């Protein structure tokens with residue numbers, strides 16, 4: 001006999017609400033850079049656009065002592081400086097009435113007792129619906145203590161409650177697989193997975209979200225999006241800035257941890273994943289997880305064949321002289337931290353077998369560009385005489401430009417006007433600016449709104465973070481092996497270098513082994 005049963009939707013399966021209800025947000029690390037440059041301006045924009053309720057309530061919490069009034073002043077300066085919305089006195093006044101501040105340490109029960117009293121008072125006076133969003137905009141060393149104190153202060157509603165509690169965790173989420181797992185375990189002892197929003201700001205970028213729309217809302221690309229038609233994929237995230245006063249942080253991190261484990265792995269998963277069965281948090285994250293699990297794990301002694309790392313040496317960029325990485329403030333004189341990494345990544349599944357994904361990222365490269373280039377196979381038989389760069393002529397290249405100059409272009413071969421049949425590459429292009437008449441909003445606006453709406457689609461799930469760390473930690477182990485081997489021979493390992501303002505070391509070129517493959521000049 002068949003039984004029908006009513007299955008209650010899990011929180012993350014619920015449809016996305018259209019408008020946000022009331023809520024209170026606590027920003028830990030409120031006087032810090034992230035809160036001031038990104039979070040407060042994004043919240044102001046969201047309230048101004050009517051996407052968050054007018055009486056949205058913000059409580060700043062950090063160690064530096066401020067009164068509510070002094071903190072509002074600080075917030076005003078940030079909003080005036082960093083918000084892309086027009087500043088209006090009236091709007092500001094209303095927004096500022098919803099900003100409060102509590103001073104306290106991150107591991108001090110007394111501070112959290114004060115925070116709790118303030119929240120409960122505001123729950124009544126500002127009708128927050130007792131919905132709470134806690135944002136960890138602090139150094140990662142205090143993620144665990146803050147979560148512990150929130151639990152002890154009884155500030156976390158059970159996931160089943162009518163009113164909600166959500167926790168937003170910034171990067172870096174751990175520094176290797178073991179620490180990421182330990183952090184997950186800790187947080188999951190206090191919060192339910194559906195209450196945790198791990199931010200990767202790349203997922204909030206319009207062009208990154210457009211990867212899925214481009215692939216799955218257009219019938220013509222998906223049939224050729226596989227090993228039968230694609231030769232290889234290049235993902236470049238280059239930056240023209242150096243470590244910019246963050247030498248102390250960066251030297252403990254490096255390009256692999258800072259950019260590849262999170263942003264670039266997310267790009268790989270969106271470009272390579274199978275079509276999800278729905279556009280919701282579970283289906284999209286399951287799809288990304290499958291792809292990430294298919295990335296071939298490297299053994300420590302293989303790492304040198306697949307991954308190139310380097311540091312910048314002195315150079316010049318836009319007429320400014322740049323010192324060597326080793327001379328930057330906060331960087332150890334004998335540092336082996338990489339400022340550039342390139343990785344030939346193999347994906348072991350039916351769709352991508354034999355199609356390398358080449359990743360490269362670095363500091364002080366000639367331009368700031370994030371783009372994905374899909375190189376298609378050549379036409380099987382060339383009827384026409386090729387022009388100068390014959391090697392590339394018959395290869396169509398689809399470029400998804402994430403920033404700047406956001407858009408998508410397809411390189412095709414065309415006949416040059418004239419009596420002879422001479423070919424020339426030309427572009428068919430779509431630009432956000434000209435098609436939509438505006439530049440996309442800052443990623444934090446979208447992501448903050450999604451947290452308030454309870455939509456986790458653009459946030460990374462526990463298993464995604466851990467599988468990405470697994471593949472990255474194997475590379476770190478390979479590098480450790482290289483250092484140990486050098487030591488055993490009485491030598492000190494020195495990284496290859498590239499002059500600041502160039503596209504990286506020569507070894508990165510050699511990584512591209514296939515016929516006619518070379519890095520694209522963005």
Ligand code: BG6
Nearest residue numbers: 171201202239258259263370403
């Ligand atoms: C951050 C890194 O996650 O991303 C920084 O820590 C980097 O080192 C930044 O500069 C790049 O972000 P975007 O949005 O400018 O590409």
